[in-house]
Amino acid sequence: MESGVLKYGIIGVGMMGREHLVNLYHLRTEGVAVVAFADPHIPSQQLALQLAHSFTWPIKVFSGHQELLDSGLCDVLVVATPNMTHHRILMDIINHSKPHHVLVEKPLCTTVSHCKEVVDAARKRPDILVQVGLEYRYMPPVAKLLEIVKGGNLGRIRMVSIREHRFPFLVKVNNWNRFNINSGGTLVEKCCHFFDLMRLFVGANPVRVMASGAIDVNHKDEIYDGKVPDIIDNAYVIVEFDNGSRGMLDLCMFAEGSKNEQEISVVGDIGKGEAFVPESVVRFGTREGRNDIQTIKAKDQRIKYAGLHHGSSYLEHLNFLSAIRGKGEKAPSVDLQDGLVSVAMGVAAQLSIEYGRFVSIDEVMNELRV
Template structure:
């Protein structure tokens, strides 16, 4: 009954005519945990909405250095959830150390993560840190050290692995071994340019870490996951062909320097070869993964092209030749979850975050996995700058020497 008594289930029915005494299936779920969201922008709002939809936790408060964002998010929250109040903290320290709170969700601009994590870990509370965990190797190493052996949950927000297409692909490839040993992996992302942010920080590499850190860390996490190995070498080409080529922000800002297209090749220690193809000036949101193994091929995609044609947004196929049955499907979640953020990935990220807090085993991204997703992104950015193949071992050794 507890699964049926979730908020997404209730959203499909009119229950206003029922008194509280007559509600059983639709009885209000009492949250067992309180969260603070640090960062009240677009992704912070998504984390708030998904927390309330999942239902086992509630949002107790928010903190943001941008007062406009904080005031807007407070107003939107209290309008969407009548009778609930959202506390606004006056400082990061106050937000991290509220004794009434169980967990912190950090979703501030990338370059601020290191300073916030330094304070957050002193609280001992459970932590969900949005991707990318850091913008530089130095900061990533420090966060990795701070999170290692941390008493609470320390989860990295690489939620793409929880999207329906990737969740099913992980099950088929890594658990069922439907295509045999993986030999090659290809991922494609074609999408609109980066959206607006407060002070447009995502248009500048010094704040975001660069496109292949900021955005592609999701896909490098997936490449690493499916390869089941450490990256050995990274080679990338790319540049800034269309987006933000003359864009600047503020009187003293440089012109935007983020790449808007790239081709990245990652070779793994176990011999798996992989590629990532990125275009940030396509009129859609499209991503695709193709895995070829010794016994078959899996292809899955997710598409939002804004056209009126009615067709499935997701697709997954496993072609097995004469070895076993082939399958075609459209992986998806219930509509309320699928539309709640990142095709349901954020919802399950939160569900598993609470499961982790309760001591259950989940497949959420660890700090180690978050670290390696950053390593590939930083190596790819370096390869574009130098035109050279980057040895991951040398990259790590050089950073440690510095």
């Protein structure tokens, strides 16, 4: 490999790991190459190898992440393994003698305590950059709406409403995503993206969460090793923030008949903005009324590969690459604290459904069970 090329390794080459592989291939002109990956699942290995060979990238294959770490082949690692494995893998990477920069898929970990352990360990390794894969903030319509909000066009943000109406969870290796113990629960696994966006839009931190959700349609007739899946398939979640703003999530995972999978509404004291995905349309206007509404088709010319997430994974890699090449002068835009808080919000929502009451973020952060 020529000098100056950043050598990437991918840990976990299931669907999302292979998506990262393709994104990195489209970034090859930026001086990156994938040189290794690790995955114990042979079918995933084979699919990833086929991709790598089609890119004419020579790849070293490992069955476990520790062997990949010890090989010393990589400068940067992408962790795209099942959620419940993130903690162990991240701790092994951070504690390894050779520094590796890391992009870890969301959620950071499945529990707040594991997230906090990773945050604490990473503080002792200033030679390592860690970015969390909350890439929805890079989707062109979302990024455009954030720009409008930050420009003051809507005034002080008071309410954020995010609707995700979509298809059920996809089938994953060994069906790991069918159980809360593995995924952290639907509101952690899927919705940490939206809790992250709420924080960005309101510019504040969450105080308490109230949620109602259930398993109403999906996975009820599925059985794995004698167990029926326990992940919820719909929910409403209300989040109160420390600046008085409120957010609401409306999640339904049996709503394939939707024009847009995500609809985001942000309302300030002087205006309202909306973003629609995958339509990639942004609308915003003031309280003067409907005649004042502007409509924008959101695009980002930098995107060379749209992939599964409308180009956001490509932009995520571009952003992380910039942070790495900045040699620590610029922190990753999605840091470990963002990862921790987004998980804490999801955990609070899951507990709120269980307890039937508001759950404070302090309770979750201090791991109280009352």
